[in-house]
Amino acid sequence: MKNIFQEAATTLDVPSVQEWKENNGKVVGYTCSFMPVEPYYAAGILPLRLRGINASGMEIADSYYGPFVCSFPKALLQAAGTGKYAFLDGVVLSNGCDTLRRLDDCWRKMGQDIKGSLPTWHYYLDVPHKPDGHAFDWYVNQIRKMMAAIEKQFDVTITDEGLGHAIKEQNKVRRLLWKLEELRRKDILKVTGSEAYAAIIAGTVMPRDIYAGHLADLLEEIQNRTVDVALNRKKLFLSGSVCDDSGLINLIEQSDAVVAGENLCFGVRDDGDIVSETGDPVAALAAKYLSGSVCPRMMGWYQSRSAGIMNRIKSVHADGVILQNIRFCDLHGSENGLFEGDLEKNALPSLRIEREYGPLTESGRLRMRVDAFIEQLSSGNKTK
DSSP states (O other): OHHHHHHHHHOSOOHHHHHHHHTTOEEEEEOOTTSOSHHHHHTTEEEEEOOOTTOOOOHHHHHHHOSSSOHHHHHHHHHHHTTTTTTOSEEEEEOSSHHHHHHHHHHHHHHHHSTTOSOSEEEEEOOOSOOSTHHHHHHHHHHHHHHHHHHHHHTOOOOHHHHHHHHHHHHHHHHHHHHHHHHTTSSSOOSOHHHHHHHHHHTTTSOHHHHHHHHHHHHHHHHTOOOOTTTTSEEEEEEESOOOSSHHHHHHHTSSEEEEEEESSOSOOSTTOSOOSSSOHHHHHHHHHTOTTSOTTSTTOHHHHHHHHHHHHHHTTOSEEEEEEETTOHHHHHHHHHHHHHHHHTTOOEEEEEEOOGGGOOHHHHHHHHHHHHHHHHHTOOOO
């Protein structure tokens, strides 16, 4: 199972996705965790989270974005422009941040310039920056509009019954992921951060049923292990900008450390992180996906978000926290400054790092800083 998840987490050519396509299945890519996947499964479509992990340069993306922009959406655009996502039947972009919102404009323009870079169906899902009141009702309407667009484009019907079934099946996956998180909170830690995170990332690109079966097998295997992977190693918690492969965690764990938890735009946060299975299924989706405390893009929710992350840090008994942000990521860069102060008040050592996205990360410089941080933790010195 480890190899299956590691393969899915480190390549865009995922075998189970290729098999889905060979069986005439439709695949729609999306960019942000605020996009509900259940309507796609209810329509018999595979939702696949877009990644730029194979980007080795930015020559195409720079011509549309310019150089002084977060390298995550640029890597997505670069991957699309070089044909890495030619297999998609559609793509849904949303305003996770201003730069991701601009990806919609840039990709559409690139589609005019580079033949085959724009999928047949290109949809923009606008997500509000508040989770309650009028914003909630408005987002419910946005989901309904997206569902209508899916039905029209792919000639399908999304029924309440089908949507309810998709919610139940996706909740099963979330409960399995929560079991993985519980295992990472045990006194004896039997799974490394890189292995756990590869399994988490794989769930955003593999077909749900195949993924759930492999994840259940992995959980059973982990529980039967006897080795404590954190023995004589410092436990760290990793938070900040989106990280859609296990490369950064691998880099950290090359030092005398293990990543016992993370808050990186993927996975589940607590045992209540599921969609309600009663009432209006669309409203239930909006309530879950528009949760106010999960991302700094949501206005006025910092205190709740900080408290939630702090509880998770303490639950894994972390010795220190690494706060990272992709260069030019204003949201996480600004919030990391606030959170650093909260960590200091709680006597939790932290290290702030700024990096490029994924394959563009300057690994040597970061490894040196992480090594120094671990050395300071081992010596008992407090760091900032």
